Amino acid sequence: MIQLLRIELYKIFRRPRTYISFAIVMAISFVIQLALFSDGKAFLGFFMQGINDQFEVQGNILNGYLVAYVILHSLLMQIPLLVALVAGDSLAGEANLGTLRLLLTKPISRAKLVLMKFLASFIYTIILIIWLSVVALFLSMFLFGVGDMINMKSESLVIILQNDVMWRYFLAFCFATLAMTTIASLSLMLSAFADNAIGPIISTIGIVVVITILSNLELPLFNIIKPYLFTTHMIGWKGFFDDPVPYGAVGFSALVLAVYTIAFLVTTILYFNKKDIKS
Amino acid sequence: MIKRFVLLFAITGALVTQARADAGSDLFYALRKKVLTVKDYSAEVKMKINVSYLKIPQLKGTLIFKSPDKMRLERSGGISLLPKKNINLTISNLIPAGNVMVIDIGTVTLEGKKLHVLKVIPEDDLSNIVLTKIWIDETNLVAVRAETTTRNDGTVTMDLAFGKYASYGLPDKVTILLDLKDYKLPKGVTLDYNDEPTPVVKAAETDKKPKSKKGSIQINYLSYEINKGISDDRFK
Numbered sequence: 001m002i003q004l005l006r007i008e009l010y011k012i013f014r015r016p017r018t019y020i021s022f023a024i025v026m027a028i029s030f031v032i033q034l035a036l037f038s039d040g041k042a043f044l045g046f047f048m049q050g051i052n053d054q055f056e057v058q059g060n061i062l063n064g065y066l067v068a069y070v071i072l073h074s075l076l077m078q079i080p081l082l083v084a085l086v087a088g089d090s091l092a093g094e095a096n097l098g099t100l101r102l103l104l105t106k107p108i109s110r111a112k113l114v115l116m117k118f119l120a121s122f123i124y125t126i127i128l129i130i131w132l133s134v135v136a137l138f139l140s141m142f143l144f145g146v147g148d149m150i151n152m153k154s155e156s157l158v159i160i161l162q163n164d165v166m167w168r169y170f171l172a173f174c175f176a177t178l179a180m181t182t183i184a185s186l187s188l189m190l191s192a193f194a195d196n197a198i199g200p201i202i203s204t205i206g207i208v209v210v211i212t213i214l215s216n217l218e219l220p221l222f223n224i225i226k227p228y229l230f231t232t233h234m235i236g237w238k239g240f241f242d243d244p245v246p247y248g249a250v251g252f253s254a255l256v257l258a259v260y261t262i263a264f265l266v267t268t269i270l271y272f273n274k275k276d277i278k279s
Numbered sequence: 280m281i282k283r284f285v286l287l288f289a290i291t292g293a294l295v296t297q298a299r300a301d302a303g304s305d306l307f308y309a310l311r312k313k314v315l316t317v318k319d320y321s322a323e324v325k326m327k328i329n330v331s332y333l334k335i336p337q338l339k340g341t342l343i344f345k346s347p348d349k350m351r352l353e354r355s356g357g358i359s360l361l362p363k364k365n366i367n368l369t370i371s372n373l374i375p376a377g378n379v380m381v382i383d384i385g386t387v388t389l390e391g392k393k394l395h396v397l398k399v400i401p402e403d404d405l406s407n408i409v410l411t412k413i414w415i416d417e418t419n420l421v422a423v424r425a426e427t428t429t430r431n432d433g434t435v436t437m438d439l440a441f442g443k444y445a446s447y448g449l450p451d452k453v454t455i456l457l458d459l460k461d462y463k464l465p466k467g468v469t470l471d472y473n474d475e476p477t478p479v480v481k482a483a484e485t486d487k488k489p490k491s492k493k494g495s496i497q498i499n500y501l502s503y504e505i506n507k508g509i510s511d512d513r514f515k
């Protein structure tokens with residue numbers, strides 16, 4: 001099992017395009033950091049307008065914690081693409097190269113192969129999120145300093161004291177890992193359906209984009225289905241920056257994402273077990 | 280005979296009213312003089328802001344004040360929030376400066392204390408303060424409540440509790456009630472995480488214009504350093 005996992009991880013990390021994901025995360029973080037470094041006051045002015053009219057807010061507001069939050073908020077749509085690049089390629093890429101049939105001649109069950117590919121995608125997701133935490137959080141803390149964190153919501157403004165921030169980020173990154181694992185399992189499922197890696201990657205992004213739009217539309221028609229869409233729950237990490245933390249809602253979101261992940265994985269195993277492998 | 284009696288009654292009445300107004304004015308000016316003896320102070324405080332749209336834990340820090348209107352909350356690297364506009368958190372800022380007209384309302388009993396109530400109207404038409412109603416504890420010569428109507432910032436009510444710094448007219452605890460506008464940002468920008476299902480009615484409500492609300496700020500003064508001199512640089 002471990003040997004198979006090692007091989008799958010080797011396949012992921014020997015490809016140069018795997019590292020493109022890390023470069024993209026760093027580039028986006030750096031662009032946002034640069035923009036906020038040069039024009040952060042205008043950005044804050046827009047968000048804080050309602051508060052600044054009535055209160056004198058002093059101190060290092062644009063600190064590393066706020067910048068990291070802005071980066072995470074901005075990367076909401078990009079990270080699923082980067083996860084799909086690897087997970088969507090795992091089965092369909094092998095089929096495309098003609099190595100899948102050869103791989104299945106080895107004495108391992110198809111279910112085990114799918115699980116190992118999922119586990120490899122999961123490890124890749126963890127490493128990507130750790131990298132995100134380094135460039136988005138720790139680099140921002142270094143560049144912008146630290147202080148109390150402001151979280152600007154649509155109807156409220158939350159101030160979190162400096163010594164109360166890091167554990168929230170830790171849990172937020174754990175939650176983001178779970179959300180991205182759901183994307184990885186979706187992409188893996190679509191990868192099992194296809195024989196070319198491009199299809200699953202584009203399909204994953206298409207599904208995420210469409211249902212993210214549905215999740216954010218404030219229309220009564222969609223309010224009924226919103227709680228059942230996994231994209232509604234993918235932003236559950238933001239719950240850790242509320243006061244008090246809505247643990248019930250965040251826990252429910254985590255449960256929904258876990259159920260989706262398992263459902264996608266089980267579907268992949270069931271389908272792949274019966275799939276006629278021709279290449 | 281009747282005419283003389285009416286005239287005498289009117290003169291006596293006018294004299295009594297004038298004497299009461301003078302007593303009220305004297306009390307007000309004595310209070311103002313006492314409040315203005317504090318040129319600056321630095322105080323260790325605990326501040327709790329209760330505003331519906333602000334979720335802020337209790338803030339600890341050093342509140343520095345320099346007469347007439349400089350104020351800042353220092354929090355060793357942390358963020359500080361103070362009401363803006365022309366309101367600050369000292370009684371001196373809510374007592375009109377310059378020439379004023381004082382109307383003596385009489386005495387009331389509040390929480391077992393007999394208090395003298397004055398209405399003070401500034402003679403300066405450009406003053407931000409339109410009217411101040413002050414409840415004064417004559418024994419200690421301190422204002423325990425001030426209700427100030429401002430030209431642009433609504434009404435500010437300040438309740439003060441005094442302890443060991445009463446001789447300077449400085450309170451141990453202040454509760455300020457002020458009018459505030461609501462706060463809203465477009466949901467499409469913030470992409471809020473909804474921890475509750477969005478009902479149909481609530482979705483429609485988000486389009487409403489910001490409305491006025493009451494907020495309160497409670498400050499507990501733990502210790503003061505009074506008239507030690509504070510540099511203007513600390514307020515920048």
